Amino acid sequence: MDPMVIFDAGLALALVALSWAVLxxxxxxxxxxxxxxxGLMVALAWVRLGAPDVALAEAAxxxxxxxxLLLATLRHLRGQPEAPPSPAPVRxxxxxxxxxVTAALAAVVVALVAAPRPEGLAGAVADNLAMSGVxxxxxxxxxxxxxxxxxxEVVVLLVAVVVVWAIDRGLAPAHAPQGPLVDLGxxxxxxxxxALPAAVLLGAYLLWAGAHAPGGAFQGGAVLAAxxxxAILAGRWRPEPRHRAWARAAFGLGATVFVLVALGVGLGPRVAYEYPLTLAKPLILTIEAAVTLSIAATLAALFFGREPAGLTVPNTVPNTVPSTARGGRP
Amino acid sequence: MTAPGPDLIYGLAGLGMFAMGLYVAMTGTEALRRVLALKICAIGASFLLIVAAWRATPDGIDAVPHALVITGIVVMVSAMAVALALIRRIRALEDAHAAAGTPAAPPRPAPRRRTRPQQGTPR
Known part of the structure; x- marks a missing residue:
């Protein structure tokens, strides 16, 4: 028997068992x-399926x-009792x-695998790769x-950080990351x-490598966000209110540069995103660099959660209900 | 009979993850676990895309579904960050109610209606 089949079957079983254990x-x-x-096992399976870019994105x-993000939220849920399960008829x-739905999809998967596979868009992508600049x-x-x-997608990330800052503004002080961070020793x-200098280099390398090998803005940005x-966890840096203007600029940078390049290209006889062949690679790398910085800043801010300004709000009295309502205003 | 290829094996595994995630996302009663279930559901759906893009020859592998899945991963992390912020906020409101002595009403606390009359009293 082909050893790869054993590997595939083992990994597939591990994926299903791990999902079950998580839930x-x-x-x-x-x-x-x-x-x-x-998540790491899924990345391994995607490498096996010839999708190293997706595997990098999933792992990072x-x-x-x-x-x-999940571990940071877990801290707030400590001591919360489990809710009763849904009623049996609902289940x-x-x-x-x-x-x-699953049975129908299973029939589709089996039919898809058994039938001769159509070429898909692989040929179209390969034919036009020379004109893309990368x-x-x-x-x-x-x-x-x-x-x-x-x-x-970059705009969705921007919206996410705006919404998270808005939601966390109303957090009671007990739930906000406040005071000196825990000294982790x-x-x-x-x-x-x-690790920090090595990770900065790795993030920059992933961005650069994306032009000719697996990697790119999202993977590089996620490494820089890490x-x-x-840095926040080790106490080497902590977000402060005066960093807010820089943070906002970083959140918006990727989308702004992307839109400006698209509009700039569209001003001439071309349509937006139709980069001139000689300028395609510099333009793509400019966009990717800006997007990488935005992704790094946004993901790190999503981890930190609360807008740094919230740290300066004086302690509201925790014993009264309106304190949460008052905390809702900056 | 030929041995099953990785497309069939991982296609069915992804389908299993999709089904488990969908079931728990719809029947779960704990917010954090429902969010995890949604992410597992999304991973299962991504598996179907990646399997559809897979070919035995490396040159035949389709890059477009890969790009779609990368987009999906980034959108999913945005959605999870918002969901987790909402979970933190709900917990903070429940704690505030518990501290104030009002019943927390675990299924659906209605903070707005309760806070308004109390806000008005000091004036």
């Missing part, structure tokens, strides 16, 4: 840790940054519906052929000292 575990902390492991964003009805197909699709999608500090998260 069924009674302990929230165990759930989150298993979820991070699951789906497992790494999302895991950090049966939903279970039946999910089973029907040599890596995924980057060409993201930044050139489907650039409008990617612009909208010399191990954390030593690790940060060694630098920010590690």
């Amino acid at each position: 069924a575990s009674a302990d929230r902390f165990a759930s989150v840790v298993l979820f991070i492991v699951l 964003i789906g497992a790494g940054v999302t895991g950090a 049966w009805a939903v279970g039946g519906m999910v089973a029907a 040599e890596h197909p995924v980057t060409a699709v993201l930044l050139n052929f489907r650039a409008h999608d990617t612009l909208m 010399p191990v954390q500090d030593g690790f940060a000292r060694l 630098v920010g998260i590690l």
Whole structure:
């Protein structure tokens, strides 16, 4: 038997078992840790399926940054009792519906695999790769052929950080990350000292490599965001109110540069995103650099959660209900 | 009979993840677990896209679904960040109610209606 089939079957079983464990575990902390492991396993499966870019994005964003966000939220949920399960009729009805959808999809997957596979868009991408300005197909699709999608994705991130800042503004003081951060000891500090410069280099390399190999703005940005998260955790840097203007500028930079380049290209006889061949690579790298900075700043801010201004709000009296309502105003 | 290829194996695994995630997202009663379930559901859906893009020859692999999945991962982390911020906010409101002695009403606390009359009293 082909050893790869054994590997595939083992990994597929591990994926399903880990998903089950994440969803069924009674302990929230165990759930989150298993979820991070699951994200890395998923990345491994995607490498096997010839999608190294997606695997990098999933490992960095789906497992790494999302895991950090989950662990940061977990702290607030400590001591909360488990809610009772949904009523049995609801569970049966939903279970039946999910089973029907899954059975239909399973038939589709089996038919898809059995039938001769159509070429898809691989040929179209390969034919036009020379005109895109970059040599890596995924980057060409993201930044050139489907650039409008990617612009909208950057805007979604921008909206997310605006919304999170707005929601966290009303957090009661007890829930806000306040006061000196916990001192995690010399191990954390030593690790940060060694890992931070290496991670900055890795993030910049991923951005540059995206033009001709797996990598790109999103993977590089997520690694740089991890630098920010590690710096915050190790106490090497802490966001303060005076950083807000810079943070806002960084959040908006990617979308702004992207739109300006698209409009600038569209001013001439070309349509937006139709970069001139000689300028395509510099333009794409300019956009990617700006987007990388925005992603790094946004993801790190999403981890920190509360807008730094909230730290200066004087302690409201925790014993009265209106204190939360008052905290809602800056 | 030939051995199953990675497309079939991972396609079915992704489908299993999609089904589990969908079920828990719709029947779960704990917010954090429902968010995790949605993400697992999204991973399962991504598996179907990646499997559809897979070909036995490296040159035949389709880059467009890969780009779509990368977009999906970034949109999902944005959605999760907002969902987690809402979870933190709900917990803070419940704690404030517990501290003030009002019943927290676990399923759906209605802070707005309760806070307004009390806000008005000091005036």
